[in-house]
Amino acid sequence: MSTVENLSEGKKLGLLQGTLEVLILRGLKLEANHAYGISQFLKQQSGSEFLVDNGSLYPALQRLLQRGWIAAQWKSSPNGRRARYYKLTPAGRSQLVKATSQWERFVAAMARVLAPEG
Amino acid sequence: MRSMWSKIALLFGGRRRLADELDDEIDSHLEFLIERNLERGMSEEAAEAAARRELGNAALMRERSYESWQFRGFETLLQDIRYALRGFLRNPAFTVTAILTLALAIGATTAVFSVVDRILFRSLPYGDSDRLVSLGLVAPIEPQEFMLGGSYYVWQDNQRPFTALTSEIGAAPCDLTEDNPIRLNCARAESNFLPTLEVFPILGRNFSAEEDRPNGPKVALISYELWLSRFHMDQHVIGKLIHIDGHSTEVVGVLPKDFEMPRLQIADVLLPQALDTAAQRRADPGHPMWAFARLKPGVTIEQAKEELQPLFEYSLRLAPAPFRKEVHLEIRSLRDRQIHDARLAAWVLLGMVIAVLLTACANVASLLIARAASRERELAVRSALGASRMRLARQAFTEAIVLSFAGGVAGCLFGWLLLRLFLGIAPDGLPFLSKAQIDMRVLVFALAVTLACAIFFGMIPTMHRARGNVLAAHTRATLRNSAFRRYLVVVQIAVSMMLLVGGTLLARSFWNLQNQRLGMAVENIVTAEISLGQTSYPTAEKQMAFFQQFARNLRYGPGVSSVAISDSLPPGGYHHDQIFASLHVDGKPQSASGTGGTVTWRSVTPEYFQMLQIPIVQGEGFTEDELSSNNRFLVLSKSLAERIFPGESVLGKQLHLANGAPTENDPVYTVVGIAADVKNSGLASREEPEYYRLRRNRAQDWEHSSFVIVKTTLPPETIESWIRSQAAALDPTVPVETRTLAERVNRMADQPRFEMLLVEFFAGTGLVLAVIGLYGVVSYLVVQRTQEIGIRMAVGATRADILWLVLGSALRMIVPGTLIGLALAFALSRVLISLLFNVSPHDPATFACMSSILIFVALLAALMPAAAATRIDPNAALRVE
Numbered sequence: 001m002s003t004v005e006n007l008s009e010g011k012k013l014g015l016l017q018g019t020l021e022v023l024i025l026r027g028l029k030l031e032a033n034h035a036y037g038i039s040q041f042l043k044q045q046s047g048s049e050f051l052v053d054n055g056s057l058y059p060a061l062q063r064l065l066q067r068g069w070i071a072a073q074w075k076s077s078p079n080g081r082r083a084r085y086y087k088l089t090p091a092g093r094s095q096l097v098k099a100t101s102q103w104e105r106f107v108a109a110m111a112r113v114l115a116p117e118g
Numbered sequence: 119m120r121s122m123w124s125k126i127a128l129l130f131g132g133r134r135r136l137a138d139e140l141d142d143e144i145d146s147h148l149e150f151l152i153e154r155n156l157e158r159g160m161s162e163e164a165a166e167a168a169a170r171r172e173l174g175n176a177a178l179m180r181e182r183s184y185e186s187w188q189f190r191g192f193e194t195l196l197q198d199i200r201y202a203l204r205g206f207l208r209n210p211a212f213t214v215t216a217i218l219t220l221a222l223a224i225g226a227t228t229a230v231f232s233v234v235d236r237i238l239f240r241s242l243p244y245g246d247s248d249r250l251v252s253l254g255l256v257a258p259i260e261p262q263e264f265m266l267g268g269s270y271y272v273w274q275d276n277q278r279p280f281t282a283l284t285s286e287i288g289a290a291p292c293d294l295t296e297d298n299p300i301r302l303n304c305a306r307a308e309s310n311f312l313p314t315l316e317v318f319p320i321l322g323r324n325f326s327a328e329e330d331r332p333n334g335p336k337v338a339l340i341s342y343e344l345w346l347s348r349f350h351m352d353q354h355v356i357g358k359l360i361h362i363d364g365h366s367t368e369v370v371g372v373l374p375k376d377f378e379m380p381r382l383q384i385a386d387v388l389l390p391q392a393l394d395t396a397a398q399r400r401a402d403p404g405h406p407m408w409a410f411a412r413l414k415p416g417v418t419i420e421q422a423k424e425e426l427q428p429l430f431e432y433s434l435r436l437a438p439a440p441f442r443k444e445v446h447l448e449i450r451s452l453r454d455r456q457i458h459d460a461r462l463a464a465w466v467l468l469g470m471v472i473a474v475l476l477t478a479c480a481n482v483a484s485l486l487i488a489r490a491a492s493r494e495r496e497l498a499v500r501s502a503l504g505a506s507r508m509r510l511a512r513q514a515f516t517e518a519i520v521l522s523f524a525g526g527v528a529g530c531l532f533g534w535l536l537l538r539l540f541l542g543i544a545p546d547g548l549p550f551l552s553k554a555q556i557d558m559r560v561l562v563f564a565l566a567v568t569l570a571c572a573i574f575f576g577m578i579p580t581m582h583r584a585r586g587n588v589l590a591a592h593t594r595a596t597l598r599n600s601a602f603r604r605y606l607v608v609v610q611i612a613v614s615m616m617l618l619v620g621g622t623l624l625a626r627s628f629w630n631l632q633n634q635r636l637g638m639a640v641e642n643i644v645t646a647e648i649s650l651g652q653t654s655y656p657t658a659e660k661q662m663a664f665f666q667q668f669a670r671n672l673r674y675g676p677g678v679s680s681v682a683i684s685d686s687l688p689p690g691g692y693h694h695d696q697i698f699a700s701l702h703v704d705g706k707p708q709s710a711s712g713t714g715g716t717v718t719w720r721s722v723t724p725e726y727f728q729m730l731q732i733p734i735v736q737g738e739g740f741t742e743d744e745l746s747s748n749n750r751f752l753v754l755s756k757s758l759a760e761r762i763f764p765g766e767s768v769l770g771k772q773l774h775l776a777n778g779a780p781t782e783n784d785p786v787y788t789v790v791g792i793a794a795d796v797k798n799s800g801l802a803s804r805e806e807p808e809y810y811r812l813r814r815n816r817a818q819d820w821e822h823s824s825f826v827i828v829k830t831t832l833p834p835e836t837i838e839s840w841i842r843s844q845a846a847a848l849d850p851t852v853p854v855e856t857r858t859l860a861e862r863v864n865r866m867a868d869q870p871r872f873e874m875l876l877v878e879f880f881a882g883t884g885l886v887l888a889v890i891g892l893y894g895v896v897s898y899l900v901v902q903r904t905q906e907i908g909i910r911m912a913v914g915a916t917r918a919d920i921l922w923l924v925l926g927s928a929l930r931m932i933v934p935g936t937l938i939g940l941a942l943a944f945a946l947s948r949v950l951i952s953l954l955f956n957v958s959p960h961d962p963a964t965f966a967c968m969s970s971i972l973i974f975v976a977l978l979a980a981l982m983p984a985a986a987a988t989r990i991d992p993n994a995a996l997r998v999e
Contacts, residue, residue: 035143036150054147054174058140059182081150084143 020060025096032087198516216482220525223478225532228564230471233554234464237457243376245316249413252455256448259716263448267404269433279422280411284314287391287407289383295361305385322356322371330390336367339388342375364653423449470880473613477887480606518576526568545868603895608935610888615939618968621881628874630956637796639731643859646841649823662820677832682725689797690866694719704772718798718808729829737769737791740812751812752787758807759792802955834858889979896928897983908995917988924987928980
């Protein structure tokens, strides 16, 4: 039920919602990370263009967990602090591939449309 | 799928854990931020404050995360149900009315379905019963197919369309002659009978072909009921010796609980028929028997009929000449054979109860519409506050489902009670009814009906809610609602018109049946049916001695004015009959064209006519002198006399009763009188020509079972027990069944009476529901139009004007409803023809009477709200709002 509602909300909010989820998946592609680490990663990678609000980050993580795209586990961080680490599941990995190629098609199409004529 | 399971896990206590985990996670996040800030050289306090700022609103984070975990559908459903229940509790009058109406309708439908299910739909208790057929010959003398030993075995050897052909030779009373003897019914069948029907004994085995031979080993299968009542389900009953009619017989098997004979006779014991097949093949016509067969896969009944044609023609050549033109081959499914006359009654009953169900649903729908209209504002507000249309529709459906299921559960209970009631008032000997019960299958049916109601009700508010903005279109929506409700009332009135006409036709038919002229007097007559056991009374001499002694003992009893003995009693039930063509006047050749139909005959003592007040219209009837004569005497019924001797004098004529040349077996009878016609083949059928043989003081005129008829001046109850005590004094083992003749006649009307009662019940229910529906709608209209009525009164309308205004709106529903109902009743009553006795299905009196009654009752229902409308105070009405 919630999936359906998210889709409709996603429509309303444009790209933002779906985009955040893809970005999280991308952030977990190389290694497992905790929520703080993910927000730091997104900030750094985007050159501080994306400031991820924790109020959006946490629900997004919960949704990804529910869909089985990521899995969570409590572990100790390198500096000895306990944190909840998220990692990609195989389903999440294939979802990332799918979303990435969709995004690329979208960008290419946008570019073709927006490109100045001649 | 996975997320669904995790949600279900959460629903049962997982939420606590989730919340704790999220809190921990947020704490750890905060610590990361603080640590980083400290690394940047902030003070501890500043680091924490900055971290909290950066983290954002932790409560919101929690809230939103929970939301994504919520089991939305289910929780909304629970919420909807809670909401529906609250709404129903707030409005108990509506709720109770709706649930009672539904319970009444679903209960009645369930009870009737449980009865007709076995007749119309349920498979018979045999393996693969759709391929079982009943086959044989039909003749005027026996319109249900039968076979004769002379042809049966030839058919069995040469038939091709069946995998197996089997037979039974009927069921008859038999005695279990042991200590504590009881009278049972013993059926006799061929050894391949059970295998052909695919019935398997639950204990022991079927009898073998070796045991199904004359003078073979005596073996028996017993019914489940007998096993239960007599042997207390003892597993060791197999191999036990029981005494049936004095013969020591070995029990070899127990029949399944649901076993029934294909012709539905009662059978406590199944015995091998043990016919001498070689003798039967030579015999003409052979032993009467009833044949059943299993069609080969893919063979239809028509094909089987075609393939059996040569065998049928073979049998026809064996038949006596007068029969040949009137004998036909019949093959039909076993179900058709079993229910030939119950099918129509079952469909009529089912049709009526469905009509009642529709009327009830219309009432509840009407209630729901009225309720929806009064809740329009509430719904509009909810809608304005952001409830989606989907959400409101779901709410409406939930309410419909909750309501229907409450009605369904109450209906199942009511149905169970109703079925008890049916069984209580039903006459004995309706084989299908006694087996009716509320089981899983019937409950599934009730559930389906309930669901259908729920979907119908759920759609009503959705239908009109879908049409635009509620707040703006307030008035128009209301008008549309009341238009729909008016249509519903028209339909209800039409349906109850049909039910009333059907019910009245059956009632009139029943009245005719009960009040027809029987041609005899039934008052002050007590009858005792006595059947002597074959072992104690093996010879006709002994049987005659018993009956004559018994009659002598009774004759001088208290209040007894006379005693007669007969082998059967009018107006129906078992009696002898023969074909007309066999009767022929001495010295004249018998006619060879056709059988001429059947003739009833009885063997009676001289007092019979005087006791039953059957007038002897010519001659003297039987006299005492003739009792000891060597000659034989006859009294003819008026119709028979006119047929054999048209316009001639009859007295003293010599008549042969049987076929063939005058021999020892075809003695000559002298006609000594003509008796008036008596109803003699059941209450509903035309009377047959009849003759009476004199039962003389000679053994050859007697048989083992007879009716002893006693005319008395005492109350029947006293004389009945006295007769039984007299019989017991003579022989305590002889079973005696006493009944007054009036009672016997009355019992013949039991089945039509029962059918009529059921139909009246449904017609009455339908009428009440329709009247309630009409009352509800008219009252609602009056409330709706209060303001309008106020204005009319203010500008000078009189009370009479207002009365007519309201009654007029009621008439606009009543008249079309009645007309539609009349038309439908006219078209449909034709199906009742075979259930009706001396009433035309288009009986004008019934149609006229019922439409007036319906209009009258409906107007009466409308009168109450109309009268209320005239009492409206214009001032008060105009000040509303």
